[in-house]
Amino acid sequence: MxxxxxxxxxxxxxxxxxxxxxxxxxxxxxxxxxxxxxxxxxxxxxxxxxxxxxxxxxxxxxSAEGEQLARLILSKHRLWETFLQDCLKYNWKDVHRQADLLEHITDGEMMKRLNAFLNYPTHCPHGAPIYINLRGEEREEEEELRLGSLKIGERARIVKVDDEPGLLSYLDRLGLKLDLVLSAESYEEYDGTMRLFVGEEGRRVSVSEKAQKHIYVKTLGEQADSPEKAEEAKRIGRKEKRARGGEGAS
CATH class of the missing domain: 1.10.10.10 (Winged helix-like DNA-binding domain superfamily/Winged helix DNA-binding domain)
Known part of the structure; x- marks a missing residue:
């Protein structure tokens, strides 16, 4: 065959x-x-x-054979994506097309050498698994949710995005990337747009309903306060600290 x-x-x-x-x-x-x-x-x-x-x-x-072959091809593809970003400094939105060409000319020996050169990475720049480098117990990925599944106030970390150039350009414009921590502020009833608080600074970002289906997160199991509430808590803390300082001076 x-x-x-x-x-x-x-x-x-x-x-x-x-x-x-x-x-x-x-x-x-x-x-x-x-x-x-x-x-x-x-x-x-x-x-x-x-x-x-x-x-x-x-x-x-x-079939079992078909799935094994698919995992092998995808591993080659994702190794090349990792090489292109880490070694040649390609943007994550540009690596997919190039890796698509390289995967087809990569034999077993080339894959083995490329893998060793990259020190056996387990995930590509988009967060997808490189199957040949996952041990049996790691093959079951962490429980991932689509971004749009988050409840209001729920915190999560971006762990994977689908490698579609249009989506990746969109995420670049929004400043969204892997490992970024965010929380859900609200959903727009009319068109499903999701509003997020992003990063430590609580930057506000709006994400379309379409994009939400291609962004995967892992929940952090906490409820997040809005930046306004967090700032208010800081102000109260500073006020109480000054009050305690005044009591000590009297």
């Missing part, structure tokens, strides 16, 4: 769709890859004949 670039793209697309949405269909794969549904059907049939995937009615799933 030969794995062409085209087949590899199908395989990783199906893997990602199932990972994000729970299931994959001809229609969704066609939409994701921008390829006509008839062409998708033809390729899916070939991949099923090769034992890489299974077709049950409208739904597509990967």
């Amino acid at each position: 030969g794995m062409t670039n085209n087949r590899e793209d199908y395989l990783t697309a199906i893997f990602k769709i199932i990972e994000r949405e729970g299931s994959a269909s001809n229609h969704r794969i066609s939409e994701y890859l921008g390829i006509a549904r008839a062409s998708v059907s033809e390729m899916l049939k070939k991949l099923a004949e090769d034992g890489i995937l299974k077709i049950r009615g409208r739904f597509i799933s990967l």
